[in-house]
Amino acid sequence: MEENLSIDEQIVPFREKLSVLQYVKGKPEPWGVKVYFLCGKSGLAYDFLIYQGATTELSDQSNPESRIQNPNHKLFFDNFFTTYNVLEVLSGKNIQAAGTARVCRFANPPLKADKEMSKKGRGSHDEVRSRDGKVVLVKWFDNRSVVLASNFVGVGEEDEIESWLEYRRDQELQGTQPKQVMDLLQFKMAVAEALVRVGKTQSLKKRGRPSSSNKPSLCMSPTPQPSEEPPKRRAAMERRPIEEVQADMLDHMPNYDTKKEATRCKLPGCSGKTHVYCDKCKVHFCFVSQRNCFKYAHRK
Ligand SMILES: [Zn+2]
Ligand SMILES: [Zn+2]
Numbered sequence: 001m002e003e004n005l006s007i008d009e010q011i012v013p014f015r016e017k018l019s020v021l022q023y024v025k026g027k028p029e030p031w032g033v034k035v036y037f038l039c040g041k042s043g044l045a046y047d048f049l050i051y052q053g054a055t056t057e058l059s060d061q062s063n064p065e066s067r068i069q070n071p072n073h074k075l076f077f078d079n080f081f082t083t084y085n086v087l088e089v090l091s092g093k094n095i096q097a098a099g100t101a102r103v104c105r106f107a108n109p110p111l112k113a114d115k116e117m118s119k120k121g122r123g124s125h126d127e128v129r130s131r132d133g134k135v136v137l138v139k140w141f142d143n144r145s146v147v148l149a150s151n152f153v154g155v156g157e158e159d160e161i162e163s164w165l166e167y168r169r170d171q172e173l174q175g176t177q178p179k180q181v182m183d184l185l186q187f188k189m190a191v192a193e194a195l196v197r198v199g200k201t202q203s204l205k206k207r208g209r210p211s212s213s214n215k216p217s218l219c220m221s222p223t224p225q226p227s228e229e230p231p232k233r234r235a236a237m238e239r240r241p242i243e244e245v246q247a248d249m250l251d252h253m254p255n256y257d258t259k260k261e262a263t264r265c266k267l268p269g270c271s272g273k274t275h276v277y278c279d280k281c282k283v284h285f286c287f288v289s290q291r292n293c294f295k296y297a298h299r300k
Contacts, residue, residue: 091151098150267293
């Protein structure tokens with residue numbers, strides 16, 4: 001049995017007459033037989049138990065605490081199972097457990113109120129420990145609060161988030177083509193650019209020379225613009241728009257480029273080509289009577 005395990009329920013759809021038939025609201029197939037599964041992180045099922053209401057047989061063998069023999073497994077479950085007693089018993093068996101929790105099932109833990117935490121914003125958190133130190137409750141505020149109870153993990157040390165690793169893991173999970181995944185430099189540039197631009201108006205001062213369109217050219221042969229990058233580098237810069245910046249609803253002005261060839265529109269699903277780009281995002285979007293990708297791209 002692998003280290004990380006979880007217990008959860010599953011409905012096996014069934015509509016005929018059956019004494020153990022259950023109706024579970026919110027499931028895609030609400031009528032059926034409710035089965036509890038003990039599964040590994042890999043997706044393998046190690047054991048299951050058919051729910052039969054009050055008559056559910058809980059033999060010694062079917063108890064997770066006896067089913068999981070070796071110590072130091074990590075067991076995760078949802079708030080249906082999470083109680084102080086469950087965590088304490090599992091702790092006694094050296095099974096590390098964690099689950100979402102309904103606070104009302106615990107004896108008035110002195111966790112901060114939602115109101116207080118919402119003022120601090122997303123990511124604020126609070127932690128309380130039982131007197132014996134065995135059970136810890138963590139309240140985490142995202143858009144709303146969620147409480148986690150555990151016998152082995154709490155808030156822990158706050159650390160710099162290793163966001164690069166998370167980004168790569170997420171791309172892998174999403175099945176993004178390796179070519180489309182930013183390398184570390186591109187990733188850092190994107191983060192930096194988002195931090196610099198998001199929620200801010202564009203600086204009016206532009207570095208470098210003003211573009212040739214604003215300035216009458218006196219030279220016979222055009223001099224290269226200092227801001228012009230070699231083609232290869234430019235291709236790398238012509239990347240996906242940074243979502244956070246794109247949706248900040250601030251100072252996104254259309255601009256017309258001076259390129260000979262139109263550039264592919266970056267609105268997902270659009271295959272149009274355009275000379276219009278956003279001055280803040282530095283990304284091309286169609287802006288023609290048939291389609292206003294510029295507007296759609298900047299909507300939240
Ligand atoms: Zn923009
Ligand atoms: Zn378009």
